[in-house]
Amino acid sequence: SLKKGMSRSRLFCPASHLWVQLQRHSQSGGLAAPRAAWRVQMGLTPRGVDDVGEVTRVDARVQPGKRIDRGAVLLAIEWEGYSISDADELYHTKWESITGTKTLISPFDAEVSGLWQHETISSDSCLIEMIIDRPALQSASGLVDEQAYHEHVRVGPDGIFAPKEPEWS
Template sequence: MALNRLATFTRNMSTGRAATLGEQMTLRQLPGAWVQVEDDVISSGSNEVQDMVTIRVGWSDEQLDEVGDVHHVEVVTEEGSCCEAHSPVARLHWEGFQITAADELYHTQWANATGVVPLTLPSPTRVIEFNKTIMQNPGKELSSEEESWIVRVEVSKIALQSMQHR
């Protein structure tokens, strides 16, 4: 499969070793999320051929704990469209609780909180698809598990390398 060719440049940031087929990894340029290299394809534009990689992007357990319950995923960049670097691909709407006050006796006061967190990538991408299961019921289905990816995108191999080494 094409993924075997990617192992030479895909490095796991925590161990420095080559990533294995379909392994989840975190990237320094994408905090709070994980990516999984899925496939590589050859994409041709005008007169040049550029190596591209298909990756799945999901949220880590730490990010999910940080924001609370995601109740809606808003699509910002439609499937098949390209997205600039650092532009949102989607927005995740969440609700949860936050500590508003505490005293020396450990009495903690909580308040409801809501917010929106954009899902951005540090390089230009082409959105392939959003995970339909997550889109229909993010509160129940969203986790750090492999099948709980949010979006599949295509990025250049060079961009993926630079995300890892910065």
């Protein structure tokens, strides 16, 4: 959770390997006084990028200006790549072409304020921006701080495209 006085904070979603950057933002309400809100930018962590090969298409499932519910699919990232499928008795590596889709799910009820298209996706790429209010932040599920996320990655499986250590026998 956010500490008092913190204007910027980064949280992580271990299930989908997303980073979530929170920045204070005042939400106007017409004649009503502005209420506390956060501008939220999201992207894939380095571990999340390890699950995506070469991006072939980013399909936005939401539109800027629209309200979405927690659990809504935000983006579908279609990718392709190569994986070592086997090695023969002479240790010749055999490669297999693989494709997949990584979907990004919203951890918040929010209003979508921006979408970014990228030729390639890195762990620095902001993919979507949303505005959330205090109740949405308080009801968010599946988010942890940096230390808890790094521990999750340390004990969890490697990504599909993570560099592999050679196996020696």
